[in-house]
Amino acid sequence: MEARHVLALRQILASTSWLQRVEDLARSLRHTRSPGGLMLVGTPDDEPWHLAAHLSDESRYAGLPQLAPNLVRWSPPPGAPPHLSIDLDRLAEARRGDTLFVVNPAEEAPAPLLERVDDARRTGTTILALDRGDRDLASLAHDAISLPAGDAPLTFDGLQHLVSSAAGQQEDSRRPRLRDRVSRFLDVVSGPRSPG
Numbered sequence: 001m002e003a004r005h006v007l008a009l010r011q012i013l014a015s016t017s018w019l020q021r022v023e024d025l026a027r028s029l030r031h032t033r034s035p036g037g038l039m040l041v042g043t044p045d046d047e048p049w050h051l052a053a054h055l056s057d058e059s060r061y062a063g064l065p066q067l068a069p070n071l072v073r074w075s076p077p078p079g080a081p082p083h084l085s086i087d088l089d090r091l092a093e094a095r096r097g098d099t100l101f102v103v104n105p106a107e108e109a110p111a112p113l114l115e116r117v118d119d120a121r122r123t124g125t126t127i128l129a130l131d132r133g134d135r136d137l138a139s140l141a142h143d144a145i146s147l148p149a150g151d152a153p154l155t156f157d158g159l160q161h162l163v164s165s166a167a168g169q170q171e172d173s174r175r176p177r178l179r180d181r182v183s184r185f186l187d188v189v190s191g192p193r194s195p196g
Helices: 003-012 018-030 049-062 111-122 135-140 156-167 178-190
Strands: 038-041 070-072 099-103 126-131 143-146
Touching: 003 156, 018 099, 018 126, 018 143, 018 156, 038 049, 049 156, 099 111, 111 126, 111 135, 126 135, 126 156, 135 143
Parallel strands: 038 070, 038 099, 099 126, 126 143
Antiparallel strands: none
């Protein structure tokens, strides 16, 4: 999804609570303490490759190295490159200051995933989640967004794009927020407005 599509989606959702929820989750992602501390895991049947790529991009663009995730995989193939061979043992090493971001596009997370998330939480790891209304996963998460199936106009893929885009927006008072930058851009493109 291109930046202009994310912007269009943000405009569609402007009158809803979705954008605030996305910004809250993005803020939690940015609070990961150090590079290598963000772990991203999906289910055995659906690994969040696309979200991992977008978070890595946002990490580079925004200069926020802690946003570059370690994609944790259920069964990395033998001989996979190091960044694609991180297995579930990484979750056992999670500690306070780390963040585990769980992406579950199914209605219920598998029991082995919930057990590992619970173990990571007990070590002080911050748990974040994107899910389809999974109460068990949401109960383990410190911050979560649930998108029930068919909640138009937002899709699960669109939600992931909004979160990754928002994660790259720093909350530095010297740097204008995306909404302010877009507003200024539109002012320049459309010309001066008439008063009143």
